[in-house]
Amino acid sequence: MSLWFTLTPLEREALSLSLLVSGWAVVGSLPFGILAAWVLARRDFPGKSLFDGLIHLPLVLPPVVVGYALLVLFGRKGIIGGWLYDWFGITLAFTWKGAAIASAVVAFPLMVRAIRMALEGVDRGLEQAARTLGCGPIRTFFSVTMPLAMPGVLAGVILAFARSLSEFGATITFVSNIPGETRTLPIALYALTQVPGTDDAALRLCIISVVVAFAALLASEILARRMRARMEG
Template structure:
């Protein structure tokens, strides 16, 4: 019988917590950015597009270091957050969520944007002629139609968050019970002699969690597609 050790439970719990919040908090921004990129044309759009996609091509360590500089206790934004709201991101699980969110953001935006571009604008026009305002049209027509893509974006973001290592360890370090997620715990184990078996167990857990996420997304996407096809 495969029972989890307290260390494994803690790492798994942290990983899920961090990934959940990374995706949940960035999803509205992801939809917003996707909408801006898909629907608006403005000078400097290529630059905005580039900035959003930057974490995809940068070494995660660079992103983590950047976050430390900006959001750390003495960073420009970090100091402000701490002094005014009492929020500390550096070396906390919330910081880990932020790091994961930044790294996963481009993947999420890409998937959602693709789905949005696939929505027939004629349907939105039809909704408008039926007396539906633009905001309501987005909620009742556009969003339901792009739901499969949003779902894909969420799962991609979640999976990427689960596997986040470089930015996280740079920004929030390796603190047991606070920022030691599965990949970080695994890395720590590989650095000590005799940690092989424990490391292997964490590997298996990671694979199982990632695989479950993929299966769940496939299942949900099929259900949504089936709904559209009637």
């Protein structure tokens, strides 16, 4: 009998919601993460430090501040949120999509840092070689730079995913605690701790969180090792 069937409906709901929210947070922010990392690693422009600071801001701000800022911007009456609702009928606040955005914003600096370091580690000489072999800059990026930076990109993705799984402050501020919509693992756990006599249930959620986070780290380690082996073999 597998573990899945021993989970209570509440646990199952929180776990699958956490995976959904974190998965979308990472997938959705990855292209922007790569772009930002590339700009930071390879471009020089006035205001670069400001841009760098802006990207790192969620890392040092209290998550509640991030959540509140998101609410102001993306709430149905917010500057961007209002526009999204009026034109496309999209509501982010108090939905799982909003939770994904909150997670993405908070995890973004970690992702960018890892990818940026990976890009900086790629030998520019190899890119030059690709250019002399007839590859334009964009093709060179996808056929040489990205494959070589892949272990670092993967590390960034896992880091961001793990950070998204544990996201709490910005999420609860922006999208609150709505069962089946925004009640992810940490929020469900927090809710349980507010009710007396639910120690066992809370402990189970803790264990689930640990298992999921550990599985993610293990998967990244195995993938990274396999990539390294491919390059050396």
